[in-house]
Amino acid sequence: MAVAATISGVRERPTERRDAWWAAPLTVVVAFTAFVVYAAWAGTRTAGYYYEPYLSPFFSPCIAANCEVLTFGAPIIGPWFTLAPAMWIVGFPLVFRATCYYFRRTYYRSYFLAPPACAVPDARGSYSGETRFPFILQNIHRYTWYVAVAIFFVLAWDALLSFRFPGGWGIGLGSLILTAEAVFIGLYTFSCHSCRALCGGWLDSFHGRPLWYRLWMAVSRLNVRHGTYFWISLTLVVVADGYIRLLSYGVIADPRIVFGP
Amino acid sequence: MGSVTMRIFRGDATGGELVPYTVETDPGMVVLDVVHRVQATRQPDLAVRWNCKAGKCGSCGAEVNGRPRLMCMTRMDTFAPGEEITVTPLKTFPVIRDLVTDVSFNYEVAKTIPAFRPKAPEADGTRRMYQQDVDRVQEFHKCIECFLCQDVCHVIRDHEENKKAFAGPRYFVRIAALEMHPLDTNDRIELARLKHGLGFCNITKCCTEVCPEGIHITDNAIIPLKERAVTRMYDPIAWALRRVRGEPAGTPPDPDRPAT
Incomplete structure (x- = not known):
């Protein structure tokens, strides 16, 4: 390919943009850093994540012997483990989100300033994108999606169990929060670009494959709002965990209607 | 009828500068119209590539206030009254002259x-x-x-x-x-x-x-x-x-x- 150098002078000035291009990356840094700080705090707690029948999504599935409630009935991790049970789980959704195509766009702009905004120069002098370690590992997103689907079904089960109170079936504010959280986790998981590729995107022709075509169209429609689902589901995870902690610490009471057994 | 000050890159492969031009504007104008007015009334040697003026030929790409745009599709009424507008050539490609780049x-x-x-x-x-x-x-x-x-x-x-x-x-x-x-x-x-x-x-x-x-x-x-x-x-x-x-x-x- 022929390569010609651009000229120096006026055109080398950082940017001629005069709008608030810095506002979006700054907002992301503030919002996501706040999430990371909260998640790091909540994920290292050994109590306060379960208030019957609500289990915090940071801790689900709860698989260690020291869990306040065991998702699968029996522990997978033995009693030798005494730290926060979330440590076994929280990494999977974290890596799923970290390798998410939508979020890559967002944090490359906000944290790596590569670039901070369109037509605003990169902060670094050299750039190799996702061709080398560590960023070539972004290609594991497909693997993490498989795990994310499994975690979604666990969270959906948690949402269902959140309607089963000690006195019988009912509806509490926590039930609604956990249900909304599971729904938006599902929307985020199934609007994923990897999901779109797997659900028919790999085909060159849909002719004679009407189910693949419908599936691909459905995921494509969801995919348009993938970024929105990312932020709503992330927020609801924090809201659900925070709500359960406030109940657990006795700060608030759960408004609920129980219909009986 | 109003007026606008547009800073346009003037130069070539060796370098250049932003030159301010103040010209009159009419309702409905786009950035390319203003550039043409500068060319017609102030600087006949101003180099600009254009063709269809309908957003379909892709010729009049430039950076308007730092954002890559088609000049023919960037309406002047999208800018605040009195706002100074900067027009520079596409940064990624070498300048031939003024707003024309070698693509x-x-x-x-x-x-x-x-x-x-x-x-x-x-x-x-x-x-x-x-x-x-x-x-x-x-x-x-x-x-x-x-x-x-x-x-x-x-x-x-x-x-x-x-x-x-x-x-x-x-x-x-x-x-x-x-x-x-x-x-x-x-x-x-x-x-x-x-x-x-x-x-x-x-x-x-x-x-x-x-x-x-x-x-x-x-x-x-x-x-x-x-x-x-x-x-x-x-x-x-x-x-x-x-x-x-x-x-x-x-x-x-x-x-x-x-x-x-």
């Missing part, structure tokens, strides 16, 4: 993409393409080759050295149109990955933001290509399925093979 980089990249190689005709001597398959690739054919996506892509905009290894978003749209074409038989994935630098793209979506045709370049072209590369190179389940079916596991076709 031949793009034509050189285009030559490296193997042409459409259709399947053999069906028994009745025809080749058929079905509507749902047309619908998927139709979007890619809206490209007017204005090269705003190439201009805004930081991979080559801020890193000149990457032009040797990275084709740019416009050509991933071209590759995607061919790769997803049900009748094309060329393998595009290895070429996109190894020769056209698919891995350089970090999906910051600026190409999509500036596309005057509204093509979803990142979501519908680049990411599906990346996902096909993942299936080929990294997915354990796809690898296992290929082994079960007895297909060659992870043996990529030679990207240097001659295209027909």
Whole structure:
């Protein structure tokens, strides 16, 4: 390919943009850093994540012997483990989100300033994108999606169990929060670009494959709002965990209607 | 009738400066109209490339207040009254003069993409393409080759050295149109990955933001290509399925093979 150098002078000035291009990356840094700080705090707690029948999504599935409630009935991790049970789980959704195509766009702009905004120069002098370690590992997103689907079904089960109170079936504010959280986790998981590729995107022709075509169209429609689902589901995870902690610490009471057994 | 001060880049490959021009404006004007008025009334030697004035030829790309735009599609009433407007040439390409750049980089990249190689005709001597398959690739054919996506892509905009290894978003749209074409038989994935630098793209979506045709370049072209590369190179389940079916596991076709 022929390569010609651009000229120096006026055109080398950082940017001629005069709008608030810095506002979006700054907002992301503030919002996501706040999430990371909260998640790091909540994920290292050994109590306060379960208030019957609500289990915090940071801790689900709860698989260690020291869990306040065991998702699968029996522990997978033995009693030798005494730290926060979330440590076994929280990494999977974290890596799923970290390798998410939508979020890559967002944090490359906000944290790596590569670039901070369109037509605003990169902060670094050299750039190799996702061709080398560590960023070539972004290609594991497909693997993490498989795990994310499994975690979604666990969270959906948690949402269902959140309607089963000690006195019988009912509806509490926590039930609604956990249900909304599971729904938006599902929307985020199934609007994923990897999901779109797997659900028919790999085909060159849909002719004679009407189910693949419908599936691909459905995921494509969801995919348009993938970024929105990312932020709503992330927020609801924090809201659900925070709500359960406030109940657990006795700060608030759960408004609920129980219909009986 | 009002007036506007427009700072326009004047210079060539050796350097230049922003020169302010104050001219009268009329209702309904676009940035290209103002540039033409400067040319007609103040600077007859001002170089600007344009053709259709309808957003379809892709000739009048420039950076208006730092953002890649088609000048003919940027209405003056979108700016605040009295706002000074800066117009500079596309930064990614070498300046020839004033607002005209040398975009031949793009034509050189285009030559490296193997042409459409259709399947053999069906028994009745025809080749058929079905509507749902047309619908998927139709979007890619809206490209007017204005090269705003190439201009805004930081991979080559801020890193000149990457032009040797990275084709740019416009050509991933071209590759995607061919790769997803049900009748094309060329393998595009290895070429996109190894020769056209698919891995350089970090999906910051600026190409999509500036596309005057509204093509979803990142979501519908680049990411599906990346996902096909993942299936080929990294997915354990796809690898296992290929082994079960007895297909060659992870043996990529030679990207240097001659295209027909």
